[in-house]
Amino acid sequence: METVFEVTENAMQLAMIEDRVVPYAKLDPIYLDRGTFFGDGVYEVVRSYDGRIFALGEHLGRFARSLRQVDITGVDIADIRRRIERAFDDASIANAKIYFHITRGSADRNHGGPADLKPNFFLTVTELDAGAGDKAGGISVSTFPDWRWKRCDIKSLNLLANVLARRDAEKKGCAEAILVNDAGEITEGAGSSFFMVRAAAKELVTRPLGPDVLPSITRAVVLRIAEQARLRAVKQVITPDEAAGADELFLAVTTRDIVPVVEFDGTTIANGQPGEHTKNLIEAFRQYVKKLNNEQ
DSSP states (O other): OOOOOOOOTTOOOEEEETTEEEEGGGOOGGGGBHHHHHOOEEEEEEEEETTEEOSHHHHHHHHHHHHHHTTOOOOOHHHHHHHHHHHHHHHTOSSEEEEEEEESOBOSSOSSOOSSOOOEEEEEEEEOOOOHHHHHHOEEEEEEEOOOOSOTTSOBSOOHHHHHHHHHHHHTTOSEEEEEOTTSOEEEESSSEEEEEETTTTEEEEOOOSTTSOOOHHHHHHHHHGGGGTOEEEEOOBOHHHHHTOSEEEEEETTTEEEEEEEETTEEOTTSSOOHHHHHHHHHHHHHHHHHHHHO
16 A cells, blocks of 8 residues: 655755755755756856957857747846956956856746746856867867757757766767767767868868757857868768768867867877868967957
8 A cells, every 4th residue: 555645834844965954945045946956047158368258249149049949038148248248357367268057047846847937147267278289189089879859959058968978988088079860970079069171172061050969159160261271161961980081070169169180989080180171270260269359
């Protein structure tokens, strides 16, 4: 016979934080954040170059879109921009990584939740390691199944599949995991966009945008400057076999812009050194940032 426990008005509701028991009613609301319970929130990462925040408007535009897509309301993007700029000024870090997120708010754990929650905001500013060694020597990557949800175009806090992929890569001595979907196609990296160069055709290849790919700001810049490196941008599917046999591979990511890939799933790419087209793109990106900074 099943035992039924009835909760009365006088029943004690409690919580445990580490090994400390506290009355539920006295919990700090941060412990009831829906971001913790459900990953119910969205985030962004921006960086600065030499004291200037890069592409903040584009990142905030994507942030606003993510908020709309998950129906988090009551957020003033202009106020978020002011907070970011104030925190960046206070930190006084020339080359910084700025992470920020908004969750739907804090409430009792319930999937639906109240309709009138006040969103929670969180931000950090930390010194950035731009990975000069990785740019000069390139990195190794490995493939992993793409277990993510079906709306990867939303920059949500649901990143467990990305975490598992990256942990697998690190166990293999690789710097990034390249995600492969059920159709055997590369979607993107666990935390980056993925590019391939066909040297003879002078083509820069990357997967088209869609619900399975984040609309990366750095990706967009790379495509914008491709002509400066005398490459024609081509948006099409890439398979792991094609990647392993590529002339050049690289990643695009906010915190490090362009990072050459010299080994893919244990296969050396070309001569095992960053390719000329990739190096040209790195320089074109540097000039693009310099130009923007001079215009500010």
